[in-house]
Amino acid sequence: MKMSPNMRKAQENMAAGVITADGFLGDDKRPIQDMIVETEELMRHHGIDIDDAVQILKNMMEEGRNGLGEPITVEDKWIVQTTEARGHLPCPFEDGIQRKITTVIRNISLNESIMISTLSLHLLKKHHFLEGKGSTFRLEPDKMKRVLELK
Amino acid sequence: MSFLIAPLTIACISGVLAALIALIDKVVNNYGECKIDINEGTKVETVNGGDHLLSLLSTKGIFLPSACGGKGSCGACKCQVTTDVGPHLPTETPYLTKEEMADNVRLACQIKVKSDLSIHIPEELFNVKQFNATVLSIKDLTYDIKEVVFDLGEESITFHSGMYVQIVVPPYAKVKGSTQRAYSMSSRPLDHNKVELLIRLVPGGIATTYVHENLKEGDKMGLIGPFGDFRRSSTDSIMLCVAGGSGMAPFKSILHDMIDSNVTNRDVWYFFGARSLRDMFYMDEMRALEKENSWFHFVPALSEPMEEDNWTGETGLITDVLDRFIKDSIGVEKDLEGYLCGSPGMINACNNVMTNNGIPIEKIYYDSFA
Numbered sequence: 001m002k003m004s005p006n007m008r009k010a011q012e013n014m015a016a017g018v019i020t021a022d023g024f025l026g027d028d029k030r031p032i033q034d035m036i037v038e039t040e041e042l043m044r045h046h047g048i049d050i051d052d053a054v055q056i057l058k059n060m061m062e063e064g065r066n067g068l069g070e071p072i073t074v075e076d077k078w079i080v081q082t083t084e085a086r087g088h089l090p091c092p093f094e095d096g097i098q099r100k101i102t103t104v105i106r107n108i109s110l111n112e113s114i115m116i117s118t119l120s121l122h123l124l125k126k127h128h129f130l131e132g133k134g135s136t137f138r139l140e141p142d143k144m145k146r147v148l149e150l151k
Numbered sequence: 152m153s154f155l156i157a158p159l160t161i162a163c164i165s166g167v168l169a170a171l172i173a174l175i176d177k178v179v180n181n182y183g184e185c186k187i188d189i190n191e192g193t194k195v196e197t198v199n200g201g202d203h204l205l206s207l208l209s210t211k212g213i214f215l216p217s218a219c220g221g222k223g224s225c226g227a228c229k230c231q232v233t234t235d236v237g238p239h240l241p242t243e244t245p246y247l248t249k250e251e252m253a254d255n256v257r258l259a260c261q262i263k264v265k266s267d268l269s270i271h272i273p274e275e276l277f278n279v280k281q282f283n284a285t286v287l288s289i290k291d292l293t294y295d296i297k298e299v300v301f302d303l304g305e306e307s308i309t310f311h312s313g314m315y316v317q318i319v320v321p322p323y324a325k326v327k328g329s330t331q332r333a334y335s336m337s338s339r340p341l342d343h344n345k346v347e348l349l350i351r352l353v354p355g356g357i358a359t360t361y362v363h364e365n366l367k368e369g370d371k372m373g374l375i376g377p378f379g380d381f382r383r384s385s386t387d388s389i390m391l392c393v394a395g396g397s398g399m400a401p402f403k404s405i406l407h408d409m410i411d412s413n414v415t416n417r418d419v420w421y422f423f424g425a426r427s428l429r430d431m432f433y434m435d436e437m438r439a440l441e442k443e444n445s446w447f448h449f450v451p452a453l454s455e456p457m458e459e460d461n462w463t464g465e466t467g468l469i470t471d472v473l474d475r476f477i478k479d480s481i482g483v484e485k486d487l488e489g490y491l492c493g494s495p496g497m498i499n500a501c502n503n504v505m506t507n508n509g510i511p512i513e514k515i516y517y518d519s520f521a
Contacts, residue, residue, distance in 0.1 A: 066496075
């Protein structure tokens, strides 16, 4: 798929070492336009509404913040840990900055975890981008559905 | 040979265009010499225009705080520009309040110097220097926190406890550019030739990954500082210090500074929160300081101690422990001050506990990770 100059610039910004050490693409060599289309298809396939999922993840992040950096149990189903680091990260699409907040959500009964950040949530909500396969903050829709116990 | 004509023609045209662009860039972006007047004539520096204010000032040995090294992602390099340099840029506005914008506060990393201009910076920034430091030692404090000690060699640093430095991380692995990040100093102000930092690994962090995976003893590293206004007040109030993890850095410096300066007229309570024993560090050192100094009280607390920790100390969130101690051991009626270092969430929670116990908000000082 042909990419606009903005998309090309965003993909450059996503390379390892530009904004974060590992970048946003993992081992994925595809144009991000293709990844975004795939994200939308995958989310549809799993019956996940992007905005709803982002809101649930944001709520989890906020629950985790009550732990002041330590893990806390949420609804007896999840262990959630939210940590904050100094500074901000710019969005690779160059549409603002996000605080460096990271949350790990572990489903106790499944013993499976997902990791999100304020920037990864922004990328999902605003740009429908789940990050490339192999990226540290890549969210797999099926795993997200299992861990969050989405219907 | 005719098949070469097209590529050669394209190559020639590209070459001519590239030369033309370079020539235009030299003409259009040549602003000549510009004067930067700092603090109404306190210093006047002559620079070659065309670059950003932040980097031009640093070439003259004047360093503004910059936790991102001029990438426009930290908002630390604020300074007042009293000359008209155009409207605020979209890259500046997220970091500035309405009052700051009305006061002509700008981000120095976003302002290009194209003509003479006047700026205002805090006087103490004239004391900031860049050091070519050598890594003296690296010690694992926990699975994700390292203590890094730098030797400044012939150079010396003058700072008050609570201040921070910026480390200059060179390009490495896939990281092409140099990066700067800010860390509170945990070293003693009395030791002018050493800087100690406590650095926690941040997932995907450019600087912390470098420190944790690449930095070795004997390596050279640039340090810029000192910066910051987090400090111990000069009152006799009881100090309630709260921090977990690498947030201990400024308090370690403050404690040693008090001992070195023989400040024994005020009690210090240090509440150190962690999840389990593997997240705790400097326990022996803190216990020893407590034993030697009757005015110092160390309160470590675990929120989720493991069975094998055999923990007999305080348990629960550090805010709950703090609340209990203020009410039961220290006394709400006492003259108290709060000192906090950590995430905005932790600071807000501690602020609530302290203000609910009668400590005025203006007597709560903090070094926020925001």
